[in-house]
Amino acid sequence: MATLHLVNKAAAWADCEPLLGPEDTALLIEDGVYAALQALPADIQLHVLAPDVEARGLAERLAPSVRLASFEDFVRLVVGHARVLSWTC
Amino acid sequence: MLTPSTKGPVAPTDKEGYLLDLADWSPEVAERIAQREGIALTDEHWRIIRLLRDFYAAHDLSPTMRPLVRRVYTELGPEAGTSLHLLKLFPGNPAKIAAKIAGLPRPTNCL
Amino acid sequence: MSKKILFLLNRAPYGSSYALEALESVLVAAAFEQRVSLLFKGTGLHQLLTGQDGAAIGQRTVGKVLSALPGYGVERCFACRPSAERLGLAERDFCLPVKWLDYEGQRRLIDDQDIVTG
């Protein structure tokens, strides 16, 4: 069953990306949300935590494929995946 | 069996009897700490104390019960390497009490 | 209940307390009979280097603590091959035997776990 990858630093994205399985989801939080500004493969299930995006002025700068997640969405993602892997650096 | 005495070097310990400065340890200090725990050290005790000090020198760790039993089993054989045997030598909580006497830091508090 | 727990170790051994404190939780998980695996990645691989002496900076030696793992029943130690290649590290540099994993192997390892933590 799939893994939810939490990424809380943009630089940790490079560690996370090669380990994303086809069923996996990535949720960028805190300073991890900056990773959503780079060109990312379109086939990745990518969510960003909305308050962290808003705080950093990124809402208008995200690619259309990136989905905004509320804290409740965060909880639903955790529940909907078998395990959570937290990346940092 | 050694006769309990109140002599021997005193080294500062915390309230539970662990050495404040591990460098203060000596066999005499060990005798003194053991005495406070109500234990008269025999050769059997000393085999465990030496093994603990070697373990700490190799791993920078005071072992908890299971790895301690395991190490005693491999080093000193199946008769010594049981929790019952260690419990007999160091009644109560063998990993903690033996570490105290051997002059090691208290084992990580798990419980 | 015994669970499969993977500890992802990607912190350098010194410079912060993360590595040693993470190892404390590894040892306790093992003491409580969980099925523990370790995955060393990135600068976390530097925890495995031989010849460390933390005493030089007033600290415990991470490599010495790691070498106690087999005695705690932790024998599943994995290392990220791409990180090691990037950092110029090989197993002869290490104080503990490891199994090398490429990205595909790491994905399979993660998929097999109940819990992944740091």
Place this chain on the structure above:
Amino acid sequence: MIISVAVHGAPYASSAARTALGFVESALALGHRIHRVFFYHDAVLTAAEGGVAPQDEQDVQAGWVRLQRSHGIELALCIANALKRGMLSDAERRRYDKPAATVHEAFTIVGLGQLVEAMSASDRFVTFQA
């Protein structure tokens, strides 16, 4: 679902405790059970008694205390990490002869075994890194 959470980041130097708080509040609102929140590494400082939050910043500790009061959530500090950072309950203060307790009473000091118990007893375990 039963969920446990580990917080690794120091308050202020990291967002971990704040993000974890938002997550736990929402998990409770959605009807999940929080088995334990385990503060590890510098996150034990989240429990520091007597901090005064600026009026225009979220008081993260107050948020945790509110949750503890309203939902009885266990806020657990790792004893080894807490002691060396000067985080002492009254019992630990007496044991080590220190002048004052420093941990807010909503938090409890526990052994690392409780971290493993939380992993074992929960359907999901989420780590909030530094």
